[in-house]
Amino acid sequence: MKKLTLYLMTFMSLFSSCYKPVDEDSDSLSASAETTTASSETCQLSLRIISSGDDDADVLSPIHLFAFDASGRVAAQSIMADTSQQEQMTLTRGQYHLTAIRGADELQLSRVAAASDIIPIAGTSSTEPLLMGMADVTLASTQATASLCLARQTAEVTLLPIALSTTDASANVTLSALYTTIDMNGGMQAPKPVTLPCYAENATYHLLPSFGTSLVVSLEVTADGNAPQTYGYVLQEQLRAGGRYEIAPSDQAEISFDGEEPSDTDDNDSPTLDHWPDTPCLWKNHVVVQVTAGDDSTSADLLLLSANEWDGIHSAYYEADSTEAKNIAASYLEGEMDDWHIPTKEEATTLRNLFAPDSAAVLNALLTDAGHVTISLKKKSDNVRYLCNDAQHTFTFASPTASLTKAGAKATYNLRLVKNVRVRIDGQ
Numbered sequence: 001m002k003k004l005t006l007y008l009m010t011f012m013s014l015f016s017s018c019y020k021p022v023d024e025d026s027d028s029l030s031a032s033a034e035t036t037t038a039s040s041e042t043c044q045l046s047l048r049i050i051s052s053g054d055d056d057a058d059v060l061s062p063i064h065l066f067a068f069d070a071s072g073r074v075a076a077q078s079i080m081a082d083t084s085q086q087e088q089m090t091l092t093r094g095q096y097h098l099t100a101i102r103g104a105d106e107l108q109l110s111r112v113a114a115a116s117d118i119i120p121i122a123g124t125s126s127t128e129p130l131l132m133g134m135a136d137v138t139l140a141s142t143q144a145t146a147s148l149c150l151a152r153q154t155a156e157v158t159l160l161p162i163a164l165s166t167t168d169a170s171a172n173v174t175l176s177a178l179y180t181t182i183d184m185n186g187g188m189q190a191p192k193p194v195t196l197p198c199y200a201e202n203a204t205y206h207l208l209p210s211f212g213t214s215l216v217v218s219l220e221v222t223a224d225g226n227a228p229q230t231y232g233y234v235l236q237e238q239l240r241a242g243g244r245y246e247i248a249p250s251d252q253a254e255i256s257f258d259g260e261e262p263s264d265t266d267d268n269d270s271p272t273l274d275h276w277p278d279t280p281c282l283w284k285n286h287v288v289v290q291v292t293a294g295d296d297s298t299s300a301d302l303l304l305l306s307a308n309e310w311d312g313i314h315s316a317y318y319e320a321d322s323t324e325a326k327n328i329a330a331s332y333l334e335g336e337m338d339d340w341h342i343p344t345k346e347e348a349t350t351l352r353n354l355f356a357p358d359s360a361a362v363l364n365a366l367l368t369d370a371g372h373v374t375i376s377l378k379k380k381s382d383n384v385r386y387l388c389n390d391a392q393h394t395f396t397f398a399s400p401t402a403s404l405t406k407a408g409a410k411a412t413y414n415l416r417l418v419k420n421v422r423v424r425i426d427g428q
Helices: 002-018 037-041 054-059 106-110 324-331 345-355 360-369
Strands: 042-051 063-068 074-080 087-092 094-102 118-120 131-139 143-152 155-159 170-178 181-183 192-197 203-207 215-222 229-235 244-250 254-260 281-283 286-293 299-305 310-314 385-388 393-396 412-415 418-425
Touching: 042 063, 042 094, 042 131, 063 087, 074 087, 087 094, 094 143, 106 118, 131 324, 143 310, 143 324, 170 244, 192 203, 286 345, 286 360, 299 345, 310 324, 345 360, 345 385, 345 393
Parallel strands: 042 143, 155 244, 385 412
Antiparallel strands: 042 087, 063 074, 063 094, 094 131, 118 181, 131 143, 155 203, 170 192, 170 215, 215 229, 244 254, 281 286, 286 299, 299 418, 310 412, 385 393
16 A cells, blocks of 8 residues: 555656647647747747838838847847748747847947937938837747837938039028937937038938927028128927928028928828828828818818738737737828828717628729729628728728627737828818
């Protein structure tokens, strides 16, 4: 009897020392494949890059990728040469801040050791836009994916040609004050004047945004060997990331400023339409899917649908990165329009009722003619589902009776953004 007891105790001790639970996210159910220390403590992170707008589609690679640990130090980095493929990083499980950056000085990027490290942006030598995308992820399983949505951090400023009175004349424009450095968290610092030389032909610069709500522009003209003449202007404008601006200097002490600036539209400065539009339609190349009468007979609210569509997007319940969809919305820029958002439950229901499924062909014809991405109805035999309600629920264009359902924690979905704009109807 004593021998039997000893045998059972020995067997149980041996079993206990060899057994380790299998990670539920593992692709394999083999216990032996999951018993090594490395596989239980590390995560294979797949990174993909998506663009916040169509205009940056040709300048997406190469991309510098950084993973910063909880202390802010670099835990891993790589260079993505092909944005059509996912980049792999092996990281110890934990919390990380991810940064993707394109358009900064290569030497400066090679020296980055922490998220707080700054990258100087020299306006006079910046010949391409600075693009950045960031995400905070929690890695708790053996595999995870994350999307980094690249958005412009710089404004595009074009100095138009200046006609100088004499061949020895020169001119330059100074903008004050612009941020001149950016860290790997996207924080901008060191605002100071930036001087741009004027030429007899267009000159385009990519500059970090301006500090404050107004912009001081100085024009300095030197001619005929005389002392430089400086003329100053205070413009109630602001250089904003993603905006495009033109400055037209003149040696007659004149300067004009024009730009396409991302901005919200309020009731005091509403755009005007000359007629009540039929939907779906295009307005300034934006897709209008619904027009609702305002409080008076002269105003209306437009519901815009984004020209872009994203697939493979996780919901807010995804453990590794719950803000993937929100980050796309926050950085999306379409023409001069920013401040797009994930459809609410009410907006998702409206989209489904308006276009599922028969009217979807009309909407897709409009999108195709405009060169935009069409909405998706089916993938194989399944309805394509879109995120809504802060990425917590989904809806589909494929059926007018399909209910909104709670999103899953591991499944991926499509995403289409919306925006509300108040307009005035001329003559109404």
